[in-house]
Amino acid sequence: xxxxxxxxxxxxxxxxxxxxxxxxxxxxxxxxxxxxxxxxxxxxxxxxxxxxxxxxxxxxxxxxxxxxxxxxxxxxxxxxxxxxxxxxxxxxxxxxxxxxxxxxxxxxxxxxxxxxxxxxxxxxxxxxxxxxxxxxxxxxxxxxxxxxxxxxxxxxxxxxxxxxxxxxxxxxxxxxxxxxxxxxxxxxxxxxxxxxxxxxxxxxxxxxxxxxxxxxxxxxxxxxxxxxxxxxxxxxxxxxxxxxxxxxxxxxxxxxxxxxxxxxxxxxxxxxxxxxxxxxxxxxxxxxxxxxxxxxxxxxxxxxxxxxxxxxxxxxxxxxxxx
Amino acid sequence: xxxxxxxxxxxxxxxxxxxxxxxxxxxxxxxxxxxxxxxxxxxxxxxxxxxxxxxxxxxxxxxxxxxxxxxxxxxxxxxxxxxxxxxxxxxxxxxxxxxxxxxxxxxxxxxxxxxxxxxxxxxxxxxxxxxxxxxxxxxxxxxxxxxxxxxxxxxxxxxxxxxxxxxxxxxxxxxxxxxxxxxxxxxxxxxxxxxxxxxxxxxxxxxxxxxxxxxxxxxxxxxxxxxxxxxxxxxxxxxxxxxxxxxxxxxxxxxxxxxxxxxxxxxxxxxxxxxxxxxxxxxxxxxxxxxxxxxxxxxxxxxxxxxxxxxxxxxxxxxxxxxxxxxxxxxxxxxxxxxxxxxxxxxxxxxxxxxxxxxxxxxxxxxxxxxxxxxxxxx
Numbered sequence: 191x192x193x194x195x196x197x198x199x200x201x202x203x204x205x206x207x208x209x210x211x212x213x214x215x216x217x218x219x220x221x222x223x224x225x226x227x228x229x230x231x232x233x234x235x236x237x238x239x240x241x242x243x244x245x246x247x248x249x250x251x252x253x254x255x256x257x258x259x260x261x262x263x264x265x266x267x268x269x270x271x272x273x274x275x276x277x278x279x280x281x282x283x284x285x286x287x288x289x290x291x292x293x294x295x296x297x298x299x300x301x302x303x304x305x306x307x308x309x310x311x312x313x314x315x316x317x318x319x320x321x322x323x324x325x326x327x328x329x330x331x332x333x334x335x336x337x338x339x340x341x342x343x344x345x346x347x348x349x350x351x352x353x354x355x356x357x358x359x360x361x362x363x364x365x366x367x368x369x370x371x372x373x374x375x376x377x378x379x380x381x382x383x384x385x386x387x388x389x390x391x392x393x394x395x396x397x398x399x400x401x402x403x404x405x406x407x408x409x410x411x412x413x414x415x416x417x418x419x420x421x422x423x424x425x426x427x428x429x430x431x432x433x434x435x436x437x438x439x440x441x442x443x444x445x446x447x448x449x450x451x452x453x454x455x456x457x458x459x460x461x462x463x464x465x466x467x468x469x470x471x472x473x474x475x476x477x478x479x480x481x482x483x484x485x486x487x488x489x490x491x492x493x494x495x496x497x498x499x500x501x502x503x504x505x506x507x508x509x510x511x512x513x
Numbered sequence: 514x515x516x517x518x519x520x521x522x523x524x525x526x527x528x529x530x531x532x533x534x535x536x537x538x539x540x541x542x543x544x545x546x547x548x549x550x551x552x553x554x555x556x557x558x559x560x561x562x563x564x565x566x567x568x569x570x571x572x573x574x575x576x577x578x579x580x581x582x583x584x585x586x587x588x589x590x591x592x593x594x595x596x597x598x599x600x601x602x603x604x605x606x607x608x609x610x611x612x613x614x615x616x617x618x619x620x621x622x623x624x625x626x627x628x629x630x631x632x633x634x635x636x637x638x639x640x641x642x643x644x645x646x647x648x649x650x651x652x653x654x655x656x657x658x659x660x661x662x663x664x665x666x667x668x669x670x671x672x673x674x675x676x677x678x679x680x681x682x683x684x685x686x687x688x689x690x691x692x693x694x695x696x697x698x699x700x701x702x703x704x705x706x707x708x709x710x711x712x713x714x715x716x717x718x719x720x721x722x723x724x725x726x727x728x729x730x731x732x733x734x735x736x737x738x739x740x741x742x743x744x745x746x747x748x749x750x751x752x753x754x755x756x757x758x759x760x761x762x763x764x765x766x767x768x769x770x771x772x773x774x775x776x777x778x779x780x781x782x783x784x785x786x787x788x789x790x791x792x793x794x795x796x797x798x799x800x801x802x803x804x805x806x807x808x809x810x811x812x813x814x815x816x817x818x819x820x821x822x823x824x825x826x827x828x829x830x831x832x833x834x835x836x837x838x839x840x841x842x843x844x845x846x847x848x849x850x851x852x853x854x855x856x857x858x859x860x861x862x863x864x865x866x867x868x869x870x871x872x873x874x875x876x877x878x879x880x881x882x883x884x885x886x887x888x889x890x891x892x
Contacts, residue, residue, distance in 0.1 A: 269878070271591050291886045352744070357753045376753070377738040459738025460696065463889045474584045475698040476881055479591070 257490075263483035270480065281484035292468055292485070299465040300492070302379070303447035306386040307440050310394040313387065314439070318395055322402035333399075336392050348385055348456040352376065355457075377459030385453035390446055394439040401435015402428070434504055441500050448493050465489055549809040551576040552585050552593075553601035554796060556657070556829035557817075566816050572809055581699060582606055589616040594802050598810040601798040604642035605873045607652040612645055617799040619650035620811070626651060628818045633840035635865070642797055642870070653799035654814050656826060657834040659856075660780045660864040661700065661761035661871075662707075662791040664745070668775045669755035679781025679790045680708045683758055689735040693745050693757035700759040702880045703792055703871075705729045708758075712785045713792075714872040717880075725880060729887035732758075739888070742767070742832070749776050762856050763794075766833035770855035778857060780864040791868035795837075820844035828852060835861055 235243075259273065267276045268284070285292055317336075321329045339347060354360045355375045362372030375381050405428050413423045429436075451466040460467070465485065472482030549572055551557060558576035567574050579585050582602045589600065594616060602611075611617045629638035636655050643653050663682075665675045669691075675682065682688060694701060706713035709728040711721050737754050738744065746768040748754045761778040768776050781790030798817075800810045817826055823838035824847040833855050838844045848858075857864070874880060 291889050294889050349743075352747070356747065357751045359751060455696070455740065456744070459693075459740055459744070460888070461738070461891070463885075468885070468889075471698060471881075471885060473587075474581055476878065476885075477583045477587050478878075479587070 260483045260486055260490075263480050264487040266480040266483075268480050269478050281480050282488075284481065285484060285488065292465075295463050295465040295468045296489070296492070298379075298462045299448050299450075299489075302383060302386060302450075302462075302464065303444050305383055306390060306447040307394075307444050309383065309387045310390060310443055311398075311436065311440065314391060314394040314398050315436075318398035318402050321395075321399045322405075333396075336395055340392060344389055344452055345456065347389070348452055351385065351388070352456060355381065376457065377461050379458065379462050382453045382458035382462065385457040386447050386450055389450070389453065390443045393446060394443045397435045397439035397442060398432070399435070401432035401438070404435065405431040437500060437504055441497055445493055445497060448489065545805055545807040546809070547572045549574045549599070549807045549813060550597045551599045551601065551813070552588060552597045552801075553578055553599070553798070554657075555580070555831045556826060556834075557601055557798075559829040559831075561825050562817070562822065562829055565822070566813060569816075570809060570812065574809075574813075581697065583699060586610060586616070589801065590614070595804060597801045598803055598807045599798055599813060600801055601796055603871050604795040604797055605871060607797045607799045608642060608644065608646060609873055611799065612650070612652050616802055617652060618802045618806070619645070619652055620654070620800060620814070622651045624811070625654060625814070628654065628815075631818075631841040632837040636837040636840070642795055653797035654818070655795055655797055655837045656817060656823065657836050658793065658795040658865075659762040659834050660778065660791050660793045660861075660868045661759070661763060662704070662778070662780050662868070663756060663758045664749065664760035664765045664776060664778050665756040666749050666752075666754075666775055667777050672777055672779060675756070675779040676782050679784060680704070680710075682756065683708045683732055683735075688755065690737050691755045692736060693748050693754045694733065694736045694739045695745055695757060695759035695764060696739055696741050697759050698881060698884065699877070700792075702874060702877060702884055704758050705732055705884060706874075706880070707784055707786075707790075707792075708732060710785050712787070713874050713880075714786065714869070716875045722876075722879065722883065726883045726887060729884045730890065733884075733888045733891045736891075746773075746776070749773075761793075762861070763832050763834055766855045766857075767831070769857075770833055770851070774854065778864075780867045782867060786869035789867055789869040791864065792871055793865055793868035794871045820847060824848065827856070 262273045264281055265277050265279070266272045266281075267278055268280055270276070284290060317332075321333060325332055352359075355372070356362065357372070357376075358366075359372070361375075365372050375384070409427055409431075410423055413427055418426070449466055451464055451470065454460060454462060454464045454467060466489075469482045469485045469489070472478045472485060476482075547570065551574070553576055555578040556562070558578040563574050563576060566572070579588075585600060585602050586606055589597065589611065600611070600617065607617060612619075626638045629636055629640055629643070632640075632655065639648060639651075640655055643651060643655055645652055663675075663680075665672070667675075670682065678685075683692065703713040705728050706717075706725060709721075709724045711717065711725065717725065733739070738748060740748070742764045745754075745757045745760065745764060749757065750768060750773055761780075765776050765778050784790030786792070798814060800806060800814075816822055818838060820838060820841055820843040823836045823841075823844050827834055827836045827839075827848070833852070835856050835858070836844070839848070853859075
């Protein structure tokens with residue numbers, strides 16, 4: 191694109207402007223100077239390109255630049271700040287060293303994320319169905335109830351659950367009053383999973399509700415009129431048509447859950463070490479930014495590959511109602 | 514449609530190219546008389562400490578608090594010397610890392626050394642950790658300090674037992690599942706060496722490292738939880754745990770001040786660092802080697818020496834700690850009996866005398882790697 195603009199710019203008047211300029215895109219296109227009455231060759235930005243400039247720049251600065259920096263650090267000399275000045279694969283060699291147990295952290299993060307997604311699919315489906323189909327005018331109010339916790343810091347909410355499950359806390363204390371005792375929930379992988387399911391529920395619920403809302407009611411009614419059982423209607427009509435929303439919910443929660451760290455720290459008492467915690471240790475106590483970056487890059491690649499595979503199965507145009 | 518002529522674009526590009534080499538130098542010409550940036554442990558960033566200074570100097574004071582020394586030092590190493598004016602970290606870093614690496618600059622001795630005369634006896638000038646290796650340069654000012662080994666609930670483990678058994682408590686199978694570990698990995702490295710009966714602040718041979726690894730596995734395997742200060746105090750109060758390692762006045766003082774005098778920081782009577790059983794820390798605040806250092810940096814260092822401000826620093830939000838300025842009667846008298854109880858003033862002197870001062874572990878990287886692996890395999 192730059193080459194094109196450069197060539198055009200260096201040869202004034204060599205090419206005329208296309209008859210139908212593109213609406214979008216950052217490509218600068220050439221115009222005949224005479225057309226504007228100017229002397230030099232001009233770069234023209236279409237209105238679409240101009241409007242997309244802020245977004246483009248924001249993405250470039252806020253998304254691409256940090257990612258590029260992390261990628262560059264991943265190939266820098268360990269325990270140094272020689273970013274863009276050195277290139278080595280030592281950080282990756284350290285990660286893939288058979289003696290390194292960091293794979294366990296990757297396994298815990300990916301495993302917990304998968305379990306979270308499965309648990310959320312089961313928990314959120316009936317609620318989403320209710321929101322889309324049966325809660326009627328209460329749907330808005332119920333939706334707000336699920337959104338409301340998002341206004342409170344995640345750490346505060348997790349500490350709240352700690353107080354709930356703690357020895358002599360809300361649950362244990364209440365059960366003791368009636369002669370029982372609370373279960374040993376805190377500081378276990380189960381507590382981490384519970385925290386993740388709780389925190390990411392809204393992120394599964396709303397795309398799923400959107401998916402279910404897209405299922406035409408008359409199609410379900412027609413199936414019912416033709417004698418299809420509830421299970422058959424769910425399996426043959428409702429689920430396939432709601433799948434895009436369900437998949438988006440799954441994808442969203444999976445990506446968020448892989449990056450979760452607060453749950454393992456606060457509710458799990460670090461009973462397991464997730465990969466994001468390892469990255470944090472590398473950046474802080476270990477003073478090894480290149481190793482932290484290599485771990486982060488590897489995690490990004492794994493999650494990116496899994497996400498792209500899932501996205502390939504989605505038809506976003508259809509979900510967004512464009513066709 | 515908006516049109517940008519080639520000439521215009523070239524002019525812009527040319528201008529940017531010419532300006533680029535000077536872009537980094539631009540802040541050097543900016544006035545910083547009314548601006549101060551502090552990188553510190555929590556407390557110095559509290560409004561109680563900063564607001565009076567802001568008002569008095571009509572200054573914009575920004576303070577960022579972090580919870581471990583290596584992260585703060587790394588920020589300077591990564592190029593943030595241009596950003597910060599003051600850095601507040603524990604004792605060995607100024608003398609052993611930041612000054613040799615050119616990250617901080619010395620203070621004018623004549624102006625600052627007299628402040629040490631009013632500090633507690635052990636901080637009198639020339640205070641070792643405030644000076645450069647050759648003893649010529651003054652590298653920072655001392656303020657908060659404290660012993661830091663472990664904390665017990667004395668209703669469950671008596672102070673006498675804890676002091677006499679010391680680190681052996683964490684080798685006791687009967688306490689498995691009854692203790693926590695503070696999420697403070699640099700200090701956890703020290704403590705695991707101590708539990709293994711090895712002096713952490715020396716170079717270790719392979720056999721010592723193997724012992725360290727075994728100890729780390731055992732200690733993390735037996736821990737009920739690993740968490741932050743709030744989690745540790747909460748677990749002690751609720752009875753989830755009876756004791757936790759890596760802790761001291763700093764971590765337990767908020768719980769003591771909140772009505773739990775049964776929780777107590779303990780320093781073992783004996784241990785592997787030349788016979789000393791505990792480790793203590795002393796914060797040293799230094800001026801960053803900022804090419805455009807704010808003149809308020811030195812002003813702030815003097816400001817926090819004031820008895821009232823020093824008392825505020827001791828009881829700033831988060832944790833409560835003794836300060837070197839308690840050697841000044843005007844400062845000491847500001848502490849109430851409850852405040853002195855919270856910081857365990859009754860045993861502070863003896864506990865400090867049983868403690869070796871926090872130092873840098875020469876093979877810390879290797880030890881941290883071994884410890885992190887042990888922590889990971891616990892799951």
